[in-house]
Amino acid sequence: xxxxxxxxxxxxxxxxxxxxxxxxxxxxxxxxxxxxxxxxxxxxxxxxxxxxxxxxxxxxxxxxxxxxxxxxxxxxxxxxxxxxxxxxxxxxxxxxxxxxxxxxxxxxxxxxxx
Amino acid sequence: xxxxxxxxxxxxxxxxxxxxxxxxxxxxxxxxxxxxxxxxxxxxxxxxxxxxxxxxxxxxxxxxxxxxxxxxxxxxxxxxxxxxxxxxxxxxxxxxxxxxxxxxxxxxxxxx
Numbered sequence: 001x002x003x004x005x006x007x008x009x010x011x012x013x014x015x016x017x018x019x020x021x022x023x024x025x026x027x028x029x030x031x032x033x034x035x036x037x038x039x040x041x042x043x044x045x046x047x048x049x050x051x052x053x054x055x056x057x058x059x060x061x062x063x064x065x066x067x068x069x070x071x072x073x074x075x076x077x078x079x080x081x082x083x084x085x086x087x088x089x090x091x092x093x094x095x096x097x098x099x100x101x102x103x104x105x106x107x108x109x110x111x112x113x114x
Numbered sequence: 115x116x117x118x119x120x121x122x123x124x125x126x127x128x129x130x131x132x133x134x135x136x137x138x139x140x141x142x143x144x145x146x147x148x149x150x151x152x153x154x155x156x157x158x159x160x161x162x163x164x165x166x167x168x169x170x171x172x173x174x175x176x177x178x179x180x181x182x183x184x185x186x187x188x189x190x191x192x193x194x195x196x197x198x199x200x201x202x203x204x205x206x207x208x209x210x211x212x213x214x215x216x217x218x219x220x221x222x223x224x225x226x
Contacts (some may be wrong), residue, residue, distance in 0.1 A: 006226075020126065032211060032212060034214065034215075036215070042220075043204045043206075043217035043218055043219055043220050044157065044204070044206075044215075044217045045217070046214035046215060046216060046217075048214075049212075049214055051212075052223075087118075091211055099144075099145045099208040099209075099210050099211050099213070099215075100158075100162065100164075100170070101147055101159040101162045101172055102215060103159070103173075104149075104156050104157040105156065106156055107156075
């Protein structure tokens, strides 16, 4: 299985941008890069995903390296509510466009200081 | 979460009894999943479904069975609950590889 590597934890200040890195050197051409976050006592929440190009949505931006071996989730202006565990996951195409389940790692524990 | 509900939210049951957890979606998504989350292990896939009556095993399927008789419902059954199945169970839905997954709020199951 393709794997991702993330720092165990990161700390940032409120109202500042946060850049969460993820390495996925064994990514294959059809793997999508997904990001989820999990707040305490809640289920995971979808943040963003992409294949090759950078992506933006209301929650965050995803910057994907040209060789696709790494990506960065960008929270443009962190708030205390962004404190969570962030998971970078490769959605691997086992069955020609199917979605056979995400494999979660340990993620990055993001701490936001007021 | 919007479009996906799990029931019950909490359950305490005795060892050896059967337990069924329900996941219901209103999004008409093709794929549905059951995960469990335990301290030190993170989220692990139990079973998933890629259509009505089409299911497959995940990483930790022993002791669990699933059924999907209609698009909107995915049931997880513990035939004979054990203490090792005490966990938080999350259901998720997706519409394919180029779509995000939406997770439910979870069911906290305690087997005593």
